[in-house]
């Protein structure tokens with residue numbers, strides 16, 4: 035009896051009891067489809083998250099002033115201290131850092147927040163957050179200039195009152211009109227100023243978090259030169275800076291070097307210190323978290339598969355008992371023990387493979403639907419594309435075959451070892 | 462030439478236990494090629510046990526057995542399975558067709574284990590079904606057939622690998638006399654037209670009388686051997702097939 039004959043025999047006996055075959059497969063179908071669906075969803079999420087963070091720049095290290103940890107623990111109830119000018123990062127500190135690691139640092143991207151407010155023009159209005167930035171800020175934040183130009187060092191040195199606004203602000207205030215060279219009045223709490231628009235950038239939908247505001251109420255950032263902002267805020271330093279590392283530098287490892295250099299300036303600071311994190315480490319930790327989640331759920335699915343496999347074994351044992359006489363007859367007709375064993379293992383494999391294939395199809399469909407649901411739930415901000423994980427399909431196929439062999443072997447062996455005379459006499 | 466040579470065959474059950482049971486007490490029996498032999502004897506005398514040993518389904522506790530000139534006792538199970546498939550055809554009292562397969566597929570089954578290619582399998586099965594006049598029921602499942610029809614399919618199946626010996630254990634036992642007659646005629650046909658060696662176990666003395674030689678078993682011993690009518694009527698009966706004293 036060759037392999038093809040074996041498969042033929044397996045289908046014949048499965049067809050004789052279709053309902054039972056289907057019920058037996060159910061465990062495998064559930065297990066495999068769960069694995070595939072979860073892998074697909076996990077995969078889609080990882081891809082989406084990674085893309086998102088990649089956009090934010092994996093080789094950037096964000097350096098910021100934070101309250102010392104022991105200050106948090108023993109600090110005043112309800113909040114801590116306000117930073118004053120002496121607590122902030124200064125140009126000297128950054129220059130020092132650059133001197134120590136000239137080959138590792140490409141540039142610093144700097145920002146000073148001025149505040150939230152509005153600009154109005156007749157009945158039209160737009161919300162904005164005013165931010166003083168240097169030229170490098172454009173790169174680290176992936177700002178796409180659609181018209182005009184971004185703020186540069188020259189603007190900063192002469193503390194010009196120029197602004198780069200979002201296309202959303204432009205469409206709210208100016209409509210189709212060309213805004214370059216036009217002035218807008220920016221009204222913040224406790225500050226009012228007139229700025230000339232020098233550029234327009236494309237406002238991206240905010241990365242995460244719900245975007246509930248309508249087009250008219252949307253808050254976008256408006257960028258003014260760094261030193262202009264420092265002048266308004268009466269500060270010389272920065273609460274936060276982004277270090278753009280050179281290509282090939284491991285940003286995660288570099289964070290320690292950065293804090294090492296900068297915290298020397300804070301050894302005598304009572305309340306504050308420097309902390310740093312890299313996008314790369316964020317991506318790593320989120321990816322590993324997702325992988326962990328995937329693994330845990332996959333383990334649960336594996337248990338489902340195990341239960342399914344035991345179900346297959348159970349049914350095979352029942353079926354072999356029922357077919358004892360048939361086994362005796364086959365032996366009388368010339369079947370060797372090996373051929374009987376092969377027949378029943380193939381039968382178990384066929385059950386598991388059919389179950390596995392149905393499971394893969396159901397799993398892919400579930401994965402696509404699940405990914406769409408997550409995509410919806412996240413407010414449509416993040417682009418979730420269902421990406422079917424090919425290794426998981428190969429794994430599932432191999433796994434269902436392995437289940438068939440593993441759980442089919444014992445019953446098949448039992449059948450093979452039946453004494454032909456006892457089997458023929460079986461009632 | 463002898464196709465079956467049994468010498469001193471002993472079969473015991475529950476060996477070494479207090480209830481040890483000896484079912485065959487040293488059977489000597491030779492069956493010639495092309496002989497039609499019947500075995501009779503009361504229930505429990507050991508007929509089926511002997512038949513199972515001849516058919517290589519069972520091994521004797523003691524004694525020697527050559528089938529077609531080959532000493533079988535030293536052979537491993539896998540070889541015995543092959544020999545069984547190629548040299549022996551079984552016909553059972555209860556037919557033992559496989560339920561989920563039609564007549565054609567049942568007849569093909571022994572050829573499956575004998576590695577006969579699919580096309581040849583189908584052709585031969587169809588031919589055999591014609592011989593037993595069951596060609597029109599080839600696609601029928603066993604549960605759609607009468608007892609006599611099932612037994613005819615079973616006989617066709619026994620012929621599948623063109624075996625040297627057909628072993629039939631009470632093949633008419635479950636059939637009415639008329640149908641039994643029909644089945645018996647098929648055996649005569651196989652014997653006369655195809656030269657098959659047939660060993661038939663039966664409780665029916667009249668049917669046994671039709672064969673060439675009749676062996677009577679009693680409590681595990683051959684107690685009588687006589688010629689049947691077939692001996693005189695059929696010139697093919699070999700001269701050596703004599704009844705022991």
Ligand SMILES: Nc1ncnc2c1ncn2[C@@H]1O[C@H](COP(=O)(O)OP(=O)(O)OP(=O)(O)O)[C@@H](O)[C@H]1O
Pocket residue numbers: 474475482484502503504505506507508509510511
């Ligand atoms: N597997 C076994 N274990 C123990 N005893 C057995 C076994 N098989 C057969 N026997 C005993 O061997 C004896 C002969 O049995 P066997 O089946 O050969 O009789 P038989 O002549 O074919 O009878 P019947 O005409 O009723 O079919 C019986 O006493 C039976 O109980």
Ligand SMILES: [Mg+2]
Pocket residue numbers: 508509510630
């Ligand atoms: Mg019997």
